[in-house]
Amino acid sequence: MSLETISILACIVIIAGIIRGFTGFGFAAVAVVGMNIFLTPQQSIPVVLGLDILCCAPLIRQAIKQGDKPTFKLLTLGSIVGIPFGLGLLLFVPSITLKLAICIAILLFSALLIMDFRVSNTDKTPVRLGFGIGAGASTAAASVGEYNYRVLHAF
Template identity: 30%
Template sequence: MVGMTTTLALGTVAIVFAAATLRGLTGFGFALAAVPMLGLLMPPAQAVPVSMCIVAVGGVVGARQAMTACHWPSIRRIGVAAVVGTPAGVFLLKHIPAEAARIAIALFTLAAVLGIARAGEGAKPFGAARAIVYGLVAGVFNGLAAMSGPPIVAYFMSSALSREAIRASMLVIFQIVVFTGLASALALGLVTHDTVMLAGLSLPAFWIGNWVGARLFAMGSEQGYRRIAIACLVAMALASAAPAVSSLLHASR
């Protein structure tokens, strides 16, 4: 673990602001943006709990406000299915290489992008079965590689819901997911005094960044929102595949 320094604190605050702006704009993507950048300043085992602590505390107000606009039927179905699917992901984690898991997630995400690109306001609302399937996949990916985001984002972005409902639904469901992850981090002893200090110092930047992102969201259009979300989803795919590809290339030398 890296000890607290002025450089570390300032760097963390700047990264949190940038990632929170993305979250405020799209409803997702904070960890996607923050964890890799925080990893340049500290070990991943420290970066992930810092990110979790920030969202767990800082995201409560935004998630509560989003509850009035979110699509509760989908959230309930996906949430329960994800809990059920997570143990299966942990089981697979013990039996398949991590590289194969990450590449599978990347391929699923890229395939989902194609579905999102074809969807629009005229699409039919999803039924319970589809929400459960996506929730199960999210749970498997969560247990397999701690990456539940792509299936959840893909589900909501390819639905007929408005951009307001999509953004609100993702804010709520990812707030629920982060508490589950934080509980695991606490159980494993990954949340230290420095973790809490860094998270606390970064909370104002998180709130300001979310506010800036929300203002940008209000100024944007439906099509603009979809383009930004699709770009973030592609980034998720590349981020999940990059370590696996790098490891495979290194092993082949």
């Protein structure tokens, strides 16, 4: 990889970080789409997830104190179930197909947020577990799990 490509990728990550600073989310989606111009999803998603985890690590204590424990447990359990499915997609779906799927997922989730779409019965265990599974699978496959969570809670 050339120094020019690395510089462009660094700029993409910086722009994604600025967007996250203003909105509170969206880093992974912006970074993955931008990086996928130069890399395959199999290369960009692990990098973006690693950066996202590093950036979120200092917030874990505060999130544990403020978060709803029963919802957290169900989302975590669902994510643990969903991650292997998403990883399978990441490993076995061709790069070009996965790039298209990532872009479509981001457009769909963004449209749902713009339309202020609300999921009913979010207090029900199957709904929370389902969103956890979807978030785990979509995070592992496309790094768009945060959108799944945002649609559940709609800001």
